[in-house]
Amino acid sequence: MPTRVFIRGWLVAAATVTAITTTASGLPATSMSHAVTSASTDSVVVRWNQTLLQAIRTGTLGPPMVARALAIVHTCAYDAWAAYDDKAAGTRLGGHLRRPPHERTLANKNEAISFAAYRAAVDLYPASSPQFADLMRHLGYDPQHTPTDPTSPAGVGVTACAAVLSFRHHDGANQLGDLAPGPYADYTGYHPVNAPMTVAAPIDPATVRDPNKWQPLVFPDQSGRQVTQSFLAPHWSKVVPFALKSGDELRSPTGPAIFDKKAYERQAREMLTISANLTDRHKATAEYWADGPRSETPPGHWCLFAQFVSQRDGNTLDADVKLFFTVTNALLDASIGAWDNKRFYDSVRPITAVRLLFRGQQVRAWAGPGLGTRTIDGGTWKPYQPTFFPTPPFAEFTSGHSTFSAAAAEVLKAFTHSDRFGLTATIRAGSSKVEPEITPGTDVALSWPTFSTAADEAGISRRYGGIHLEEGDEEARKLGQQTGRRAWTKAHQLFQGHGTP
Numbered sequence: 217m218p219t220r221v222f223i224r225g226w227l228v229a230a231a232t233v234t235a236i237t238t239t240a241s242g243l244p245a246t247s248m249s250h251a252v253t254s255a256s257t258d259s260v261v262v263r264w265n266q267t268l269l270q271a272i273r274t275g276t277l278g279p280p281m282v283a284r285a286l287a288i289v290h291t292c293a294y295d296a297w298a299a300y301d302d303k304a305a306g307t308r309l310g311g312h313l314r315r316p317p318h319e320r321t322l323a324n325k326n327e328a329i330s331f332a333a334y335r336a337a338v339d340l341y342p343a344s345s346p347q348f349a350d351l352m353r354h355l356g357y358d359p360q361h362t363p364t365d366p367t368s369p370a371g372v373g374v375t376a377c378a379a380v381l382s383f384r385h386h387d388g389a390n391q392l393g394d395l396a397p398g399p400y401a402d403y404t405g406y407h408p409v410n411a412p413m414t415v416a417a418p419i420d421p422a423t424v425r426d427p428n429k430w431q432p433l434v435f436p437d438q439s440g441r442q443v444t445q446s447f448l449a450p451h452w453s454k455v456v457p458f459a460l461k462s463g464d465e466l467r468s469p470t471g472p473a474i475f476d477k478k479a480y481e482r483q484a485r486e487m488l489t490i491s492a493n494l495t496d497r498h499k500a501t502a503e504y505w506a507d508g509p510r511s512e513t514p515p516g517h518w519c520l521f522a523q524f525v526s527q528r529d530g531n532t533l534d535a536d537v538k539l540f541f542t543v544t545n546a547l548l549d550a551s552i553g554a555w556d557n558k559r560f561y562d563s564v565r566p567i568t569a570v571r572l573l574f575r576g577q578q579v580r581a582w583a584g585p586g587l588g589t590r591t592i593d594g595g596t597w598k599p600y601q602p603t604f605f606p607t608p609p610f611a612e613f614t615s616g617h618s619t620f621s622a623a624a625a626e627v628l629k630a631f632t633h634s635d636r637f638g639l640t641a642t643i644r645a646g647s648s649k650v651e652p653e654i655t656p657g658t659d660v661a662l663s664w665p666t667f668s669t670a671a672d673e674a675g676i677s678r679r680y681g682g683i684h685l686e687e688g689d690e691e692a693r694k695l696g697q698q699t700g701r702r703a704w705t706k707a708h709q710l711f712q713g714h715g716t717p
Contacts, residue, residue, distance in 0.1 A: 217708035260326045260355060261293055261521055261536035264333040268353050269512045269519060271337065271344035278448045279616055280455075280551035282388070283515040285340040287458065287548035288384050289333050292458040294541035295376035296332035300325045301534070303713040311713065313372050324369040325533060330355055331363070331373030339381055345529075349398055366646065388454040395451075395687040405410075406450035408432050415606050416593040424427035427475040429606060430611040431568045438604045444607035453556035459547035459699075459706035463556040466698055468691050472563040472613035484569045487597075491581040491677060492589045493602060496656035500643040502681035503650065504662060505617065505674045508605050514617050514674070515547040518624035521670070524639060525628060538711060543627045546703035553695050554616045563613035567606065567680050570597045585651045599682025602649050614692035615684045618675035622696025623703065625671035630704040635666040671696070 237270050258266075268289055272282050295306035299313035306313060315324070330352060337348045352359040363371035385392055389400060396403035410431035411423040420694040424431060432445040453463030460466065473479035490498075507514045522543050527537050572596025581597055583590035599607060607617075640663040649654035664670035675693055678684040709715035 220302070257530070258527070258534040259264045259531065260329050261290070261533065261540055262526055263351060264289065264293065264330070264337070264356070265519055265523060265540060267347055268333075268337055268341070269516050271347060272512050272516050273510055274344065275341055276509075277400070279620070280449050280452045280514045280555055281513060282513045283544070283547040283551040283620070284384075284455065286515055286519060286544040288340060288380060289336045290537075290540045290544040292332040292336040292373075292377040292380045293329045294537050295380060296373040297325055297534070297537045298329040298710075299328065299372045299376065303711075305710050305713045305715065306376060306379075307710065308383055308599065309376065313376060313656075315367070315372065319419075322533060327345055327357065328373040328376070329533075329537070330357055331361075331370045332377040333373075334359060335374060335377040339484070341524040354390065355363055371508055383456075387456040388451070390451065400449060402447075402449065402451045404451045404454070404559075406559070408445055408447065410568070412444050412564040413571075413701035415567070415598070415603075418593060419575055421572065421575065424568060424572055427569070427572055428472070428564055430564060432609070433567070433607055435606055436604060448608070448610045449555060450559045450610075453552060453559050455548075455552050457549045457552050459702040460549050460553065463552045464560070466553050466695055467556055467560060468614065468695070470691075471557075471561045472685070475564075479700070481573060482570065483687065484566065484573050486686060487566045487570050487679075488574070488579050488581050488594075488681060491597070491600065491682060492579075494582055494589070496658070496679065497660055499600060499648065499650070500656050500660040501662060501673060501677045502600055503648055504641065504643060505677035506601075506681065508602075508608075513552070514620045515544070517674075518543065518547065518620060521624070521637075521639070521667075522628065525632060528638070530630065538707070539631050542631065542703055542707040543624050544698045545707065546623040546627045549618055549699045549703055550619040550696055551616070553613050553694060553699055554619040555610075557614040557691075557695070558611040558616075561613050562605035563611045563612065563688070565607050565612045567597070567599055569685070571595045586654050600650060601681055601683070612684055613688040614695055615675060615678055615688045616692070617678050618671075618684070618689045618692030619696040619699065621671035621674035622693045623700035624696075626697050626700025627704050628667045630701075635668050637664050637667045637670055639664050639670070675692050 291307055295308060298304040298306040299315050305311055334348055334352050338345050349359040361370060363374055365371050366375050390396060390403060391399055393399050393401060409426045409429040412432040412434045413419060415422055415433050415435040434442060435442045437443050457463065473483060507517050512520065522539055526539065571594065577594045578591050579594040580589060581592055582600055583592050584598065601607065640661055643656060643660040643662065645656055646653045647657050675689045679689055706715060
């Protein structure tokens with residue numbers, strides 16, 4: 217019998233894939249908890265990844281900060297592990313922590329990795345410290361232990377982590393709030409060109425000073441409180457990447473379509489066409505990949521896929537260290553590259569472009585929850601999203617989902633020497649957050665035979681949801697592919713003992 221494990225509510229067999237029903241957001245449709253996610257054969261790397269993802273779900277950090285957090289934890293784990301490999305170089309200390317062959321045991325690797333991951337996770341998600349401490353104790357370690365011998369496994373882990381944190385605390389993310397007041401606060405002086413738009417009212421053209429630029433939205437959140445968006449992390453292009461030379465190295469030379477040009481109107485019309493022809497499958501796809509607030513976010517979603525690959529392939533600890541290290545650093549660089557485009561071009565979201573172009577005109581589109589496709593005033597058009605999160609709080613071009621997904625898919629293909637994926641998720645009837653108890657009308661199965669098909673579906677899902685335009689998706693896929701390849705090359709150099717600072 218194949219080993220079966222639960223990943224984000226999916227029942228998965230190592231040899232064959234069997235999906236259980238999930239909600240449209242990807243959460244389990246059964247009463248099963250997210251805590252039931254491990255197999256007895258999971259490595260400590262997977263265990264730390266699972267626990268970190270739960271902290272991400274209960275936290276408030278946005279996708280770029282989540283990508284960085286995942287990369288830091290798995291880099292600390294990798295650097296601690298590298299001390300017990302015969303040639304791998306750590307990212308900060310190279311081979312200076314190298315331990316002799318007789319110490320390179322699984323037990324020592326597990327201990328070093330756990331102390332490194334624990335210190336990093338607590339630094340990034342202090343509110344979840346009790347959960348991290350629980351995992352340490354479950355693994356047989358004292359979370360309060362401060363090693364006095366730097367050559368012990370715990371000492372190696374703590375030393376490796378301290379070097380990474382010392383570097384990353386000053387990498388431009390402003391985690392400590394030393395560049396501007398507040399953790400991860402902007403220090404570049406960004407201000408939106410356009411005045412806020414109230415989603416519930418028809419667009420007021422007077423609020424759109426530049427139809428090419430991002431416009432903040434005003435809407436009620438899940439508590440009913442009226443909120444006005446602020447651009448999330450406009451400084452993120454200044455974060456030090458892993459494999460890229462700089463945040464702007466792969467910046468799009470063309471950028472998004474400009475107002476009064478044919479491509480701008482064509483893409484806006486395409487949005488209306490998609491909206492008017494949404495099927496249950498389109499809606500289920502849009503919601504499954506949404507990964508909005510209180511989820512593991514898009515970077516975490518691909519770490520769930522990496523967990524599946526680990527369990528599918530029966531990875532060793534050594535393989536898992538390398539896999540998660542490379543995937544998460546590709547995700548970090550994807551966040552930096554995508555946000556560089558977002559900040560540089562400061563581009564308009566579909567909700568502004570469509571409403572502005574078609575205000576006062578009768579158009580066919582999705583009219584709202586349970587209303588289906590109707591004739592509406594184009595100035596009131598809405599994306600297929602929950603009312604409490606109509607559009608993410610940052611510019612459109614380029615798509616973060618598309619960049620993250622393409623980058624991670626490239627790494628997974630390179631690591632496994634194959635594009636084969638083989639995962640299915642069944643979306644439960646009536647489980648929609650946008651149209652609860654209505655959509656989908658019957659169960660919908662989403663299947664991904666390859667990593668590439670999964671990445672492509674993640675990208676187009678944002679067009680189904682009315683979040684991204686065609687160019688913002690397509691250009692982001694190219695950016696993600698290049699980013700993933702560069703991350704794999706840099707990681708492989710480190711595995712061979714090269715490429716250290």
